[in-house]
Amino acid sequence: MKDAFTVVGLTCSTTLNESKIPALWEEFTSRVGEIKNRISPNIMLGISEFSANPEHEAFTYMACVLVNNVDEIPEGMLCKTIPKREYVVVTHKGKVETLGGTIDFIYDTWLPKSEYALMESEDFEVYEDERFMGADNEESEVDIFIPIQKKR
Numbered sequence: 001m002k003d004a005f006t007v008v009g010l011t012c013s014t015t016l017n018e019s020k021i022p023a024l025w026e027e028f029t030s031r032v033g034e035i036k037n038r039i040s041p042n043i044m045l046g047i048s049e050f051s052a053n054p055e056h057e058a059f060t061y062m063a064c065v066l067v068n069n070v071d072e073i074p075e076g077m078l079c080k081t082i083p084k085r086e087y088v089v090v091t092h093k094g095k096v097e098t099l100g101g102t103i104d105f106i107y108d109t110w111l112p113k114s115e116y117a118l119m120e121s122e123d124f125e126v127y128e129d130e131r132f133m134g135a136d137n138e139e140s141e142v143d144i145f146i147p148i149q150k151k152r
Helices: 021-033 096-113
Strands: 007-015 044-048 058-068 078-084 087-095 116-118 123-128 141-150
Touching: 007 021, 007 044, 021 044, 021 123, 058 078, 058 141, 087 096, 096 141
Parallel strands: none
Antiparallel strands: 007 058, 007 078, 044 058, 044 123, 087 141, 116 141, 123 141
């Protein structure tokens, strides 16, 4: 179970086929210093709104950081609160371009065999400075949080 948390960042509407996510991260990392009240300077998140068909249907993606106060939100940025819920957490090791394979494993292999069902809610990745060494580094680690609930 992960407690609720609040983030501030930039969003875009995209599909996995046309992915605007790398460009969003480029813009976000150039502006992240504008965000006040950050909880940790070493952690960034990528939050994906639920989509039944993310390959072809547009969904909102947010590049963001954790904050403890939203009194000041930089121009063009948004605030979002993710409620308390249960997640399966999987660590992906390798380049960001292979992240999709890890996510496919969770959805296509682990989830059907588990006692859990997917909760139709945001999933997210956590990028920590100590473990994330860049998008093209084979040693980089990213934690993937997929919202789940007990099967009925």
